Amino acid sequence: MFLNHFEYFAPKTPAETMELVARLGSKAKILAGGTDLMVVMKAKAISPDYLIDINGVEEFKGIICEEGKGAVIGTNTKLAEIQFSEAIQAKYPALAYAAGEVGSSQVRHMASLGGNSCNASPAAETPTPLVAIGAKVVLSSISGERELPLEEFILGVRQLDLAEGEMLTKFILPEPAQRSACRYAYMGRRDAMEIDCVNMAVSIELTDDGETVKDVKLVMGSVYPRPLVSKEVPALLIGQKLSDQLIEKVAEATQGEAKPIDDIRASAEYRREIVKVLARRLLKEAYAAAQGV
């Protein structure tokens, strides 16, 4: 129940943070919300020598969400802020909803958007809609910055495309296209403090006729070591108008792509069933929302 001894740093600026990250390398862990980190350290699964507390760096927090300009969200923006942000609720409702369903109210006030992605747990909630929205992450170091799509950043269970000396500092969300909508859903055993057995986000964009699918992205969480972007769904849907049969076909194809495991939360077989159900429900919901937009 006690953590190991470590040295604690509380930088005040991004530059100070980058310097520490570069210098301390893999012996250090970033402390943002700590809701994953503290639990894992208590279980003695990891024992970092250094903790870099970034909560004192204002530049890492904040939501910039202006009309027509997508959004930029600082890595240490708390999930509760995203949940209650009217701007995010309006432009990226799937993200606001997903953020609002993570853990508990207390967890949401502590946990950061960056942490939820960097922890790279397959059951993480916010990466799923972020990938569906087409979010990019900005990785910074003392030598500069690079951007990459979130789905290329999360490589597997607790594995990231993050070089030593780098740190995730921002999320860049593209402006949603006209006639598009993104929706998120999850399934667990109970409706709070849950580790999802499946979660999913669907983003649909329609052509000018308001019925034909121009682009679609379906992302599954908790059924693969990382957020799984469906290949079948775009192949089957782009250029089509949605019908019940098509939705059923697509849902089944999605089910085939998922690669869930058995664990104490749910069996692989059940997860596969839920993938199909969520796909069906989300496709309908996102399609209807895109039409209404």
Place this chain on the structure above:
Amino acid sequence: MEKNDLKSKWNLTPEGWNLEGVPAYQDEKRYTQVGRSVPRVDGPIKVKGEAIYTGDMTLPGMVYGKIKRSTYAHAIIKKIDFSKALELPGVLAVLTGDEAPNKWGIVPQSANETALAVGKVRFYGEGVAAVAALDEETAEAALELIEVEYEPLPVLLDPFESMKRSNEVLIHEDNKGNIMAAGDQVYGDVDKAFAECEYVLEREFHTNYPQHGFLEPHSALASYDTQSGQLHLWASSQVPHYLHRQMSIVLEIPMNKIRVTLPAIGGGFGGKGEAASSEFVACLLSRKVGRPVLVTFDRQEVFYTNKGRHPCHMKVKMGLDKDGFIQAVDFDNTLDKGAYSGWGVVVMFYTGSMIHLPYKVPNVRFRARNVFTNKPSTGAMRGLGGVQPRWALECMMDEMAEMMGISPYELKMKNAIESGHTCINNMFVPHSEFKKCLTTAVEKSGFLEKQGKLPFGKGIGMAGAYYISGTAYTLYQNYKPHTSVMIKVDTEGGVTLFCAASDIGQGCNTIMCQMVAEELGIYYEDVHIQSGDTEIGAFDLGSFASRVTYASGAAIKMACVEINQRLKETAAGMLGVRADQLIIKNHEIYSMYESKKRMPWSKAVETYTSINGTIIGMGNFSPPRRKGIDIITGNRVQGANIGHSPTFGFSCQVHEVEVDVETGRIYVRKVTEAGDCGTPVNPMSVDGQVEGSILFNIGACLYEDIKLDANGKLLNPNFHDYKTPTAMEMPEMDTNIVESYDHTAPFGVKETGEGAVQPTFPAITNAIYDAIGVRFYNLPITPEMVLKALKDKNK
């Protein structure tokens, strides 16, 4: 005192009692303190965060104890090397099992547990050693330095496997077949009865392995005084007396040198109804180091030590005659005991006695065996021994009602017992409003209009149940009263009640004050209570089997007789009337015939005490013992020991569920409950207990189960994977206390808090059947099971 100051700030007009035309002095039901929903005496300090729980306490020189736990479910302990731990600065002592080899057990005849493991470990997480250190961090670090060498043994995780392989693997040397206890009881002739039944049904039911999940982990602070040899133990426990006894047995200290005090307790539900290793280790270490030692479990340890509900594998056969009257029940039960005996015998026989109520059952055959496995021991969990058979029997009745083509409500009403019923096993029910419970719940929920008529995926189900109000016997051979109280009245201290009863959150401190106030004719706010201390308070058996209200009520009534008599005699002299004409109510003593002859209660107290000193009233309660013998034949009746109670509480629940047929998720939307708890001493408290009971068992029905891997290691010893219901899972609840008054009981009271757990499992299971046409015989009912069943159904 001004007359106005004496008025209780609570509304004094009776709530809900119809007292038209009944003269006050003749109506024993005209209560002013009992039957009021007063807020709990300890409410304010709890909301301010000022209530002191064991883990909040600090004593001078206090050090911390921690327990090293086995990482094998079954193994011989070959060697324990703690030399490195002792060398760690700040470590004061190390303790191993062989230093306290005396066996203890809540039921002494089957006691086979030790404070720490001796020779071998029998479940994953069993304590093998303990350390005392200056601070918790050092204690935890010291545990890492204790090296234990184990020789693993084969692990038995299922009672059937355990019985089958007992020649190869014996968990306890003294228990052949790995059987902790077995029993069978035969009443009448079930086979003959079945042969004559029109409707016969046989089914198998399997329940799960849940845990109480109380928020406060076990905690114990022991302070051994080296000079006087006195031991003072503060612990989070429901049973101060049993704790007192067990410490004496294990530490070999006479009971009169041990004092147990209960601080505030953060929930028990039966899980703190036995001694825990925290308590033994704290005492043993304190004696060893001569300083106070605090041992608080972390949440994982609470799961490891469990003492939760026995998984039951039940084979039930029920027979109805052509008119729908139950003629016979054949009940076979294999219980999973886990590693140690504890409550095993009691729970096993309770499952048998549960068959006999709340319906008339003329022929019964009961066979059961409680089997050891290498899992954390099972024990007493809310509604002990009742929840599992009640689930099976109520589901059976639902199925049989369908076979007959009548509603389950009709079937239950036909067979329901009434006041004055004697069961075939000689249990006597002095009072019952069970039928009223059934009717109330059914009418309020609209059950008859909805059953079978809701759209697919929505369903409604009902179940009835009962529970005891205290046991007939103590758990060890003894003839002393089960509860004693002492009430002190004087002008300095006012009125103080002394009773060692344990308030675990169920609110018994409050209701005892209400009962004292009622009986003495004063206000509940005037009564102070000293409870939960074996030295200060008079003896009480503990908070289990829903016994405290009834038992303390009876003892309180007796204690007040003496006090009232003296005050009445004093007042009589001062008023010039006869003492037996006087009534004491609302802080006044007055003649029932001449209303001008009245005086303040406090004046009588002052006058009496200035002549004679402090008034003390003593009261005792022992439940009647006649039930063990059949009065007509003089023969001993089987099953006489367990299940009998001075009186019984009843309830009925109707659950409305919604099943998401695509995901298998079950949502309990609304629960309508009607309960017979006799007089509700504190209606708000009763409602709180009932609401808590309902959600408690919704959790065990749908979400909760302790999971283990093939080696017996617990996979979910924490709250994120052991899923207790959150506020999101709460259904709409409509709880009703039916008007009821048990003339044989003090203030007419019966039990609440365990009766209301009983109908939950079957009501939900029956509602799911109504929703999707599938009956489940395994718990918990998971979404996966639902989906699979729907798939199989559609094939």
Place this chain on the structure above:
Amino acid sequence: MKKLIELNINDRIYEVAVDARDLLIDVIRKKVGLTGTKKGCGDGDCGACTVLIDGKPELSCIKLAIASQGKKITTIEGLVQEGGKLHPIQQAYVDHGAVQCGFCTPGMILSSKALLDRNPQPTEYDIKHELSGNICRCTGYKRIIEAVEAAAKVWSKEGVQ
């Protein structure tokens, strides 16, 4: 070596010597001596350890003490009003029978306060959603929700802090 830090708890500054690894709950309970905050699980799963940090509910059992400097920490002991009067939420819990064993109560009350501070007119769903991080085993939550609803009414009448 321990570091001397200042913690602002209930509008009072406490100077405590801590290791970097010390958790806020242990510092509050043991070093500062305020035992109203309870440890139910130590893993962030039950909410009993909830405190308010700058008015937001957080889990003190997974929060470092050293990371809590410069913030306004509110524990249950900080809610009592002048003259020992109960805060409306506390009063509502007592009046509505929302307290049984009391162990979840401090955390539950602070979560309730955080909710009402942010949303003074919550719906039943809002209340359930925001309190779902606080586990209660005794009450079944019904009276807790009623208490919060009652407190919300007082909020709107009295404009409470």
